[in-house]
Amino acid sequence: MHTLVTGGGGFLGRYICEQLITRGDRVRSFGRGAYPELEALGVEVVRGDLADQNAVVAACDGVDTVFHVAARPGVSVQRLPYDKANTLGTENVLRGCRQHGISRLIYTSSPSVTFAGVDQCGVNESVPLALDWLQQHRSYYSYTKAIAEQQILQANCEQLRTCALRPHLIWGPRDQHLIPRLIAKAKSGRLRRIGEGTNQVDMIYVENAAEAHLQAAEALAQENSPVAGKAYFLSQGKPVNCWQWIDEILALAEIPPVKKSLSQQAAWRVGTVLEATYRTFGLRSEPPITRFLAAQLATSHWFDISAACQDFGYQPRISTSEGMQRLGNWLAEQNRLSI
Ligand SMILES: NC(=O)c1ccc[n+]([C@@H]2O[C@H](COP(=O)([O-])OP(=O)(O)OC[C@H]3O[C@@H](n4cnc5c(N)ncnc54)[C@H](OP(=O)(O)O)[C@@H]3O)[C@@H](O)[C@H]2O)c1
Incomplete structure (x- = not known):
């Protein structure tokens, strides 16, 4: 197969590229940066911005399956960059798929598309998108x-079969977002537990998330595929206590557990003030806390993944303990390299 992976140079995208190359696909990646490590694997690296219609459409030429993984993440209060990369970017990917007669499109979504500020315990895909709450609370990424x-x-449709995967909290070696940020915050003494510390969350080891993309693509190719037109939650299959897990990650980096805490209400108030301040002054950086983050960090959110298991055979092949060991090895290697 000839596949296009948008965001192939990112954390999840690179694992998807590696798994596709391993099974013998021809792989092209699309993103703004240069990725010599992908080229070394044999991936064709095409550089461009998702907001550039011509560049995206051209990148779809000659391809039969697209994994649309690229997105602008984060909690910035500026809306335009999210509209451009995530909304317009996706319109451009769809245009490219139609113009080039691509038959399968797998979109990397997020469970946060259903997050409305309250606990979600074992919910399945029947839970609706939380468009109103997300827009009202200016969570532009999730919105x-x-x-x-x-x-x-x-x-x-029959010509272009699509599906959306919603992996929750992707983690593992080479993460450039969650884990480095946690470690940096903890080292500087700025990391605070938000809420009671009892909330349960789902998460997923990065190679399991990548494998699910390949499995969903295969299932989409089948006649009358049950996957076509559907969204799926993905996780390790068992939630963890959010703050205990954070402490375990910190322990892997030889950092003491989180001691300071803030109630959800206090974090919400700080988030409200910071969001208004960043907006007023047009600050492009991300506030350290927002209302969305305060709610996410203090509430439970875990999901029923039986649909993914049933419809395309997803199983978290790499266990959480094996994943943590691999993460620990990688952190130790990073530490050794930085000395
Ligand atoms: N990490 C998580 O916990 C998590 C959880 C749920 C869902 N997801 C979803 O999983 C996907 C991958 O996330 P990730 O953690 O791997 O993020 P990542 O490491 O930041 O990768 C994102 C990729 O998107 C590309 N990209 C961003 N803006 C772009 C633009 N305007 N034009 C072209 N390419 C652009 C980036 O490449 P360049 O910078 O080189 O352009 C990068 O390769 C995203 O869709 C995200 O929403 C992630």
């Missing part, structure tokens, strides 16, 4: 991911 997911699923 634009939700709009994009809608566009992708509505586009499903």
